[in-house]
Amino acid sequence: MKKLCFYINSDWYFNLHWKERALAAKESGYEVHVVCKFEDVMIMSEFTSLGIKAHNSKMSEQSLNPLVIVKDLINSFRIIRAINPDILHCITIKPCIIGGLYAKFFKKKLVMSFVGLGRVFSSPSKKYKIIKRLVSGFYRWLSTKPDIFMIFEHESDRADLISITGIRPEKTIVIDGAGINTDEFKYLPDPANNTPVVLFASRLIWSKGLADLVKAKNLLQNKGVDFELLVAGITVKNDPDAIPHSVIEQWSNSKAIYWLGQRDDIKDLIGKCNIVALPSVYAEGVPRILIEAAAVGRPSIAYNTGGCSSIVINNLTGFIANKDIIDLADKLECLIKNKELRESLGHNAHLRVKSHFCSKYVVEKTLGIYRHLVE
Template sequence: MKILCYFINSDWYFDLHWLDRAYAAQKKGYQVHIITRFSGTTFINKFTKMGFICHPISLKERSINPIGFICSSIKIFYLLYKIRPDIIHSITIKPILLGGLYAKIAKKSFVANIVGLGRVFDTKGFIFGLFKNLTLSVYKIIISNKKSCFVFEHDEDKNTLMKSINFGPRQTAVIDGAGVDTTLFLYQQEKRNNTPIVFFAGRMLNNKGLDTLVKLRRELKEININFDLVVAGIEVKDDPQAIPTQLLKQWRDNEDILWLGMRNDIQQLITESNIVALPTTYPEGVPRILIEACAIGRACIAYNSGGCKSIVKNDINGYLIEKNNYLLLKEKMISLLNDYELRVLMGVNGRALVTEKFSSNKIIGETINIYKNIL
């Protein structure tokens, strides 16, 4: 039995984006291990019941403490040595750096998933420039392992890295996001709500654009164009970009937003909405919330950041706005709020796009093929 080891920053992120692929690999005969930081017992119990072998670690996603990173690296290298995986599949920068170096040394097959290049590549300044150059140097070492493959969620990130790294002919692939189960996320035509509902979901980070939607709602309310802003997501306590809890409470108390916190019924929340909005400036992969929204048949509006343009096709299934062009965002939001028939048409187009490019069966098949190829 081949051993497949997923190495990822957090338990909830694996559950949301990778669980279907891990389960499909298990059904194909792989023994699946998960190395991640577990918060509590919810996910470790869930994954264990599914037959996965879990390995909790304490690697911090955003810490830049070099001593802590070295100590964590030694522990993870020893853990990988004990697991002896045939394939290491790492997601996000730190797991890619550590998993990739171990795979190079141990001559193991390795998959690096680039789910957006991240702040290391997007943020200006000396420190981030230093980290960027260091990351690129390690990526070059990793790619010298001929049994390695870098998987991107969209061509833009792939083209950016190819300017600095000489990948081999079979060492890159593009897989369009996480994919959704189109039998679970069924198309449902939106209801004509008296007050339209705009839905936002994601991590509570400033650069995800929630403050932009709060400002927009206030301004439109002044000219008697009203919508309810429903917000669900995860608070991030240890991130410099985190929206303070107190600000979320203030927006809630002022009725700027309907704050739901972390929810497990995103499908139902999308169904009840009229528009899904993500004016993010974060260097995204392909945002899952936009894929799910299109699958259900909701018009989307987003900034052209990272992989948003892979799922939002301007004037077809929503509006893709030049990043930080607030006036255009406002104009197009008004168009969507005032035109039910347009939203319905965009919803139908979005569903067709997801069926063609973003179904979970397609994404799973492409991922399993990569495992076969690098072995």
């Protein structure tokens, strides 16, 4: 039996975005392992009950301290070496670097998933520019490995990495997002809310754009245009970009937002809202919340960053706003005031998910890469 090892930072992220692919690989005959920082005992227990072998890396996700990085590298090497996988599938930047080194040294077949190029490639700060140069050089060195395959969530990231690394295009593929089970996320008509409802659901970091939404809400209220802004979020620890809880409380107390905390009923929340907004300003992949919103038939508003425009097609499935509070507010106002437009864009969004982001296609493409590497 071939061994497939996923190596990733966070348990919640794998559970949300990758569990379906891991189970499909298991059903296809692979012995599936997941190496990540398990903070939620329930997730680890669920993986074990499903026949997925879970290993706690205890890795520090954000630290750039060289000593911490070396410790994470040694510990991860030890765990992966004990598994001895036939294929190592690394997801997000730190696992790609550490796992890439392991695969290079021990001559293992390597899959690297780029779920957006992130702050390292988009931040203007001097620190991240230095890191970008180092990471780019590493990817260039790693791309010469014969048994490597790179997965991207949208075409612009693939073009950027091909330019940076020189990797042959045939060793890359674009797989649109994480995939959605359209039997679970079914189309629902636009709800008849007395006051229109806008949903923001994401990690609570500044670069996801929640502050812009709060400012846009204030602008519209001054014009007499009212809506409820529901916020469901995952709080982030030890991240300099994290929104402090005191700020969330301030917005909540002033009624700028309705703070819902971390939720596991996102599908129901989407069904009860009229619009989903994610004005993210950094280069991520295709945000799952935008795919889920489209599947349910909700128009979304996003900035033109990362893979957002892969699912939010301007004037077809939602609106792409300029990175400007006034334009964001104008596009919100347009959707808030026009129920027929919301319904039309939402219907188009649902059809796009069925044709491009259905989980069946995502799983089939991913398993096809594994078969290609082991044959």
